[in-house]
Amino acid sequence: MDGDWQHNQRIDLRRADGYTGPRPPMADAVHFRIFTSKDTAFTELRAGHIDFVTNVPAARAYEAKRTFGRRYSVRPSGTMDYLGLPLWDARYRNPDVRRALSMAIDRAGITRAIYNEVFTPADSLVAAMIPGHRAGACGETCTYQPAKARELLDRAGGFAGSVELYFANSDPTYEQWMTAVANELRQNLGIHDVVFRKMSGADLGPILNGHKASGPYRQNWVIDYPSVQNYLAGLFGPGNRMGWSNPAFDDLLARGNAAATEQESITLYHRAEDIALADLPLIPLWNWQDQTAWSTRVGSVLLDPYVGGCTWTRCPSGTDPDHRTDLQGAPPPMGRYIARRLLYAVPVLLATTFLIHTLVFVLPGDPIQGLAGDRPVPPAVLAELRSRYHLDEPLFSQYLDYLRGLFSGDLGRTFTGQPVADVIAGRWQVTLRLGLTAWFFEAVLGIAFGVWAALRKGRWVDSAVLAGTTLVIAVPVYVVGYLAQLFLGVRLGWFPVSGDDGGWPSAYLLPGLVLASFGVAYVARLTRSSLLENLRADYVRTAGAKGLSRRRIIVLHTLRNSLIPVATFLGIELGSLMAGAVVTEYIFNLPGIGQQVFQAIQLHEGPTVVGITTVLVLVFCLANLLVDVLYGLLDPRIRHD
The missing domain is CATH 1.10.3720.10 (MetI-like)
Incomplete structure (x- = not known):
């Protein structure tokens, strides 16, 4: 098939009539639409405007089952949620404290109340769908035993101070289950001072990667490939967020990687998992499940159990046209008024762009880290990207660089290399x-x-x-x-x-x-x-x-x-x-442009926000100028001197 695409909007595929492979395309065209909200995508499916949705919100599970019946599927996912623990904080270094926190959490109750039992309680560090997963590997540590949890905490000497829970604000269910965890810590462990630290993913990433958090945090892992090793290496490998290390674990993981057979590898990985579960630097919470629904226009559906990763795309650079305006001769009175108002717009433009540029500059968090999400980025890569986009320069220096580009017709480039002018042109x-x-x-x-x-x-x-x-x-x-x-x-x-x-x-x-x-x-x-x-x-x-x-x-x-x-x-x-x-x-x-600004703000993508804001300021100034000109048409008493 061939086709075309629009970044962050849609992908359109069409049948390639010249294709001679063994499995010819069965559809004339396939259109992929990219949504910023799972609820909106599901609503579109219900309205009959799209035919297939792979991420039905868990809160709408009953609605999906009632509406679509057999055209609604719940299948195991390779995604898991955990509660990460800051081992650099002395209060969390005792394994009994960590086990007490785990046994105080009612996983079944939370998944039932918040996720409509679509998610399932975790009993291992590895998703249940992965070959080599062991049911019950976590043992009683991952079961709800509030009395035993309180006993463990008392044996460890109790807990001093407040518990701060860190999570991103990208999904409302995160705050819901964090609230449930906070209530259970208060009721079951007597830790009454529990506070939230909610922020954007771009702000949260540097705090966790830099070991600056002072409390547990939401940790998520999405499958890269179906192997126990993917979870163990990704969660507990060098540079992990908990600050945890264990030579025996590292040795077993390395031996499993070098094993001659798959079964031998799995056996070694299981032993490594046992070490991590015994020390419990990371508390398993629940397994995600993917909800899929489709319309009556779709026939047989075959679902791949594994999810894919992301593709980084660098858009080709382009050149902006040269815009020139030549004023010749003495303009008439109205022309002088318009020219004067346009000159007034210059300081407004400068002040606005500087203000927006400053606000983006002072926002907490690292925009480069925000592009990587929860994944840690090597310091050398971070330094190179910050230098490429001048993020390591002072505020005023960055702003002067932007103005130089602006006066030459360049609105800047996104952190993926695409000209902001091209982004605006497409939206x-x-x-x-x-x-x-x-x-x-x-x-x-x-x-x-x-x-x-x-x-x-x-x-x-x-x-x-x-x-x-x-x-x-x-x-x-x-x-x-x-x-x-x-x-x-x-x-x-x-x-x-x-x-x-x-x-x-x-x-x-x-x-x-x-x-x-x-x-x-x-x-x-x-x-x-x-x-x-x-x-x-x-x-x-x-x-x-x-x-x-x-x-x-x-x-x-x-x-x-x-x-x-x-x-x-x-x-x-x-x-x-x-x-x-x-x-x-x-x-x-x-x-449109509004959706792009929303996404750019979430990613702290300053060049995009400032570039689009510059254009909107110009539109606003021109609209006000048009109003002033129309005054004279509406009321002859008004004249522009």
């Missing part, structure tokens, strides 16, 4: 369509509701508009988005739930309406108050005394003056909508 159409759709809804619906309410002041229409707009303003946009997805997209099927496959306008109507919800409410209230104020003005009474009809007074005189503050808001809102589409694009999985 701006989506954000522009979404922003213009939302702006259209704000202008049309907001003004219409506002005029309707003002002309019927004190009646039920006016009360309904005021109550409805108050409710919309009070509800966060992400709540409006999810409710709109559920009722208008899934249950009624009026709109696509996510993505831009349907093109404009169908795929943008629902997200545009959600993005515009606050603006529609605000414009309606602003139009109503402005129109009511102008209806009480002297010139309206004078026009009526001259015999002009009420319709003519409102349309030709009152409404025109009333729209000046509305135009101000709508002009500024055009730029705000472009910059404020982050949440909406995330909910509806639209591959």
Whole structure:
């Protein structure tokens, strides 16, 4: 098959008619869509817009089973969660303390309450699906025995101080099960001072790799290849996060790697695993299971039990076009005003980019480490990448480098080598369509509701508009988005739930309406108050005394003056909508600039954030300039000197 792809958005494969291999393609095309939210992907499947999902959220397991029946599969996964222990902290060096922590955790209760029993309690350091896994290898240490746990802790002399639990904020279930663990430590061990240290993965990685954490942390391992060795070497090998080492373990692992047969290797690996479990520097918690569901359009399904790894892609570099503007001759008065406003935009641009650049610079965490996730990165590689992207230079030096590139038309490069201009070029159409759709809804619906309410002041229409707009303003946009997805997209099927496959306008109507919800409410209230104020003005009474009809007074005189503050808001809102589409694009999985900014912030990818912000500032400044120019058209009394 051949096809094309868009980075972090989709992969499209098509049948290659010239293929002569033994197994010809059975489908004309296969389209892969990349989602930033597992919930959104599952919602799309329920709505019938996609055919196959491999990561059904555990919280929606019952819903998936009820909806898809035999088209829903739960299969063992090679992923496990552990509770890592900071052995550099003297309080965790006693094995009895570590065993007490393990036996105080009700694994079955947590997997039942949080993961709907999709995840299963761990009884080994190795995932249950791996050849060579031994059921019950952990023994009673991985069972729930609160009385025995308290006895072990007392025998170790108790626990001094607070327990700090570290975890990333990338999945809400992490905080849920950490909360459950904290409650069990309080109830079963009498450790009442338990606090959370929740942060981004980019911030957490350097803390754990640098042995700076002062408490247990969430440790996760995803299978690279189906072998016991993959877990033992990856979790306990040189440079592991616990700071644990054992010569006997290292010797058995090396001998297992060099063994002549697979069975001999597994035997040696089991002995190494026994050493690690006896010392317990890492507490096994539970095995993940992969949930898969598919539509009725898919026939036979064969699931591979193993998951794949990541592929690092370096995008080819490109050159930016040279943009030049030549001003010839003396511009007219309006031209002088526009030129002056454009000059005013320069300090605004400099101040904004410097502020964003500073905020990204002072954020805790290492963006290079963030690219690697939970995997440790060799110091030499970190140093080389930091030098390549000037991360080892002072703040002001980095900013001057960015300005030099900016004034030559270069918005910078991402940490994968792709020009930021190319990133924007591949996504701006989506954000522009979404922003213009939302702006259209704000202008049309907001003004219409506002005029309707003002002309019927004190009646039920006016009360309904005021109550409805108050409710919309009070509800966060992400709540409006999810409710709109559920009722208008899934249950009624009026709109696509996510993505831009349907093109404009169908795929943008629902997200545009959600993005515009606050603006529609605000414009309606602003139009109503402005129109009511102008209806009480002297010139309206004078026009009526001259015999002009009420319709003519409102349309030709009152409404025109009333729209000046509305135009101000709508002009500024055009730029705000472009910059404020982050949440909406995330909910509806639209591959626009907002989604890219969201991903870049998570990865601390400063060049991408600053580059996109620069463009959005320019859009905002141009929108404000357009509003000022339109003032003169709306009100002849306004002149630009």
